[in-house]
Amino acid sequence: MITAAQMRAARALLGIDQRQLAEIAGVSVPTIQRMEASEGIVRGVIDTLTKLVEALDRAGIELIGDNATSTGGGRGVRLKVPLS
Numbered sequence: 178m179i180t181a182a183q184m185r186a187a188r189a190l191l192g193i194d195q196r197q198l199a200e201i202a203g204v205s206v207p208t209i210q211r212m213e214a215s216e217g218i219v220r221g222v223i224d225t226l227t228k229l230v231e232a233l234d235r236a237g238i239e240l241i242g243d244n245a246t247s248t249g250g251g252r253g254v255r256l257k258v259p260l261s
Contacts (some may be wrong), residue, residue, distance in 0.1 A: 179214045179230055179240055186240045202232035 188198055195213070201204045204225055212219045212229070219226065230240065239249050247255075 178218050178242065178259055179226065179233075180218050181213050182210075183240055184213050184219065184229075187233050187236075187240075190238065191236055198229075198232070201236060202229045 184198075188194065191198075193201075195209045198204050199209045202209070208221070208225060209229075212221060233240065236250075239247060239251075241247050241255060
């Protein structure tokens with residue numbers, strides 16, 4: 178699973194725009210726009226989501242789920258629950 182926030186953060190880390198992400202994932206720009214505009218976990222056709230996640234992986238992005246540890250090296254960011 179991937180969230181819209183993870184998609185935007187991944188693009189920022191890679192320094193690419195929505196068009197470039199669409200190209201490397203083999204999906205349309207409106208699909209990327211719709212996914213990034215959604216709230217929470219991105220929903221869509223499984224094949225499209227798989228293409229997106231695999232493209233990000235090939236580009237060097239490691240998606241980290243809630244309460245998961247990062248297995249790779251390198252720098253990254255993680256959103257934590259803000260302290261109140």
